[in-house]
Amino acid sequence: MTDEIDAASADEPGFAGFDPAPVPAATAAPTPYRVLARKYRPAHFGDLIGQDAMVRTLTNAFAAGRIPQAWMLTGVRGVGKTTTARILARALNYQTPDGGGAPTTDLREFGVHCREIIEGRHIDVMEIDAASNNSVDNIRQINDAVRYAPVSARYKVYIVDEVHMLSTGAFNAFLKTLEEPPPHAKFIFATTEIRKVPITVLSRCQRFDLRRVEADQLVAHLAGICRAEAVDAEEEALAAIARAAEGSVRDSLSILDQAIAHAAGRITLEDIRAMLGLADRARVIDLFESVMKGDIAAALAELRAQYDAGADPVVVLNDLAEFTHLVTRLKLVPDAVKDNSLAQAERVRGGDFSQRLSVRVLARTWQMLLKGIAEVKQADRPVMAAEMVLVRLAHAADLPTPDEALKMLRDGSGAIPSGNGNGGGAPRPPNGGGNTALAARPILASANPAPAPVARPVAAPSAIVASLEDVVALASQNRDITLKIALERDVRPVRFEAGRIEFSLAEGASRTLAQDLSRRLKEWTGQTWMVAVVNEEGGATLREQATAAKDQRESDAAAHPAVKAVLERFPGARIVDVRDPRAVEAAENAASQLSEDEYLPDAEPLFDDAEPDFDGIDF
DSSP: OOTTSOGGGGGSOOOTTSOOOOOOGGGSOOOOOOOHHHHTOOOSGGGOOSOHHHHHHHHHHHHHTOOOSEEEEEOSTTSSHHHHHHHHHHHHTOOOTTSOOOSOSOOSSOOTTHHHHHTTOOTTEEEEETTTSOSHHHHHHHHHHTTSOOSSSSSEEEEEETGGGSOHHHHHHHHHHHHSOOTTEEEEEEESOGGGSOHHHHTTSEEEEOOOOOHHHHHHHHHHHHHHTTOOBOHHHHHHHHHHHTTOHHHHHHHHHHHHHHHSSSBOHHHHHHHHTOOOHHHHHHHHHHHHHTOHHHHHHHHHHHHHTTOOHHHHHHHHHHHHHHHHHHHHOGGGGGOTTSOHHHHHHHHHHHHHSOHHHHHHHHHHHHHHHHHHHHOSSHHHHHHHHHHHHHHHHTSOOHHHHHHHHHHTOOOOOOOOTTSSSSOOOOGGGOOGGGOOOOTTOOSSOOOOOOSSOOOOTTOOOOSHHHHHHHHHHTTOHHHHHHHHHHEEEEEEETTEEEEEEOTTOOTTHHHHHHHHHHHHHSSOOEEEEOSSOOOOOHHHHHHHHHHHHHHHHHHSHHHHHHHHHSTTOOOOBOOOHHHHHHHHHHHTTSOTTOOOOOOOOOOOSSOOOGGGOBO
16 A cells, blocks of 8 residues: 555455555545635524624524524625525524523534535425425425424424525415414525515514625625735725625625735735726715815816726715715714724814714715716716716815805805816806806815804894894894794884884784894894894784785886786786896896806895886786
8 A cells, every 4th residue: 555545445345365455645525615604604603793682682582492494684784584494494403412402592512413504405404495496386385394203303494594585475475374384394494585575574583684794894804814814914905895795694604705815925005996987985085075175176086097997986986975074973973983994094184074064064065976876877988977076076076055045145254265167276267257256265275264154153143233124134044044034023113223123013923032033133133132032013013014915016017018918818817927038138147157056045026116117927
């Protein structure tokens, strides 16, 4: 016998007086490779990650002997539904070699049936694919077979994967057996589409929603597998894999398996980007900064550079939207910076942006990106569509928010510091030569920006308040809509002097209106106002005055010869509204200064002593 004889050949028979023929070791069948998702598949509840609530509930149920006849496991792909079903089957049929044991969740030691159940080849644990066994006949076979006792295990367990693909008739055929199965039968269902499962089936099962695994848990899990496989990997590379997997353990292991083959050595972040076609996170942040500065030239150059390096335009915009969401989250939840899945650049620069950008600007950017991503996906030339999205974003970054524009148009404030969308220092003239208050101003133009405005801007102490109309305008400017409506609807003015207002209340008005108005005027003007409700009969409310003015305009219009002729010519016609073309033109000129997504409210029709032009009447 030589050293090359395979151990298995020693048991093979030979001719009388002769040794068995030696088998060279080189010809022995090699062990087939098992992918990481199968090699590191959990074998007991302690191996499951990210499903602590489910594990705790099942552990307590088994300990108390409260074991139901059916479970429904739901969740996205790759979070462990089928694996949990096999572990449950193992827990139900746990038996020690000496014949002892009982249903338990303590499965650290393998029992008699454990290995066969985990490998999916136990005779009493049937795994059924509902996609190919979805008819009534298939369910009838299960109903007939479930009556017979298990061959060797304690329970006969049916694992039905993708149960939502059963037909309506098949579900109905399952109901009776599922509600009152034999004592030796258990059912475990798994599905990714829980809404497609009839409520009659759900009501007969204990439901468990398996959660997406958090990114930091996935990173730790991947790091442990890399140590077991003697693979060197950067932490940022594992974080990129966890983000790409979107909470799916199987997806993350499949990507890691591919990355090991791709890198052929140390796995770096550049390897993951090249393999998955991801954009560089640091370059995405640079692109975000260029867009927020209104620097269109730099933004387009950066997008083209990433596209030339192999990045998909849709992926770039998705990463841009993801970073926008991150900055918004860091602004609202500062502790989110401690997330282990974030890169160092995301922590530092994202935190800086969260201090310099308002929530309204970030929300506007998010909405425009969502619309832009859909456009790029449908475009024949995605990179061009993506460039146009960046142009819109950079242009919108230069514009004031709607409330800022309204305030500037109302008080006639001067031009704000201007910037340009070309990255230079020369100011960009306003479109159409309109109000200079709407001149462009990049949001991130200053390295040390002024603090964000408070929610309720306070009017200057010198604000002129000479009439009830001025008070209403002040309430509208400070966005106190409740007070504005109450002043228009419920206040009948009696006296109005500097620092003193007297009025009577309309029926149904709030009794605290005087106190509320006095407090607000103190905040807005910096002066103390005496506001009193008197018993005298006041004048008409502003709403009544507006209604009377509208009725008068319509009456004047009806008396016009041209309008009378139209009304007589078309029986049943009526005057709907009377508009002053000059007021409409002024409102359109003001609205043209804003972006297409930001608008001014319809202007109220205003008439002076001149006779109105009835050519703009709507009928």
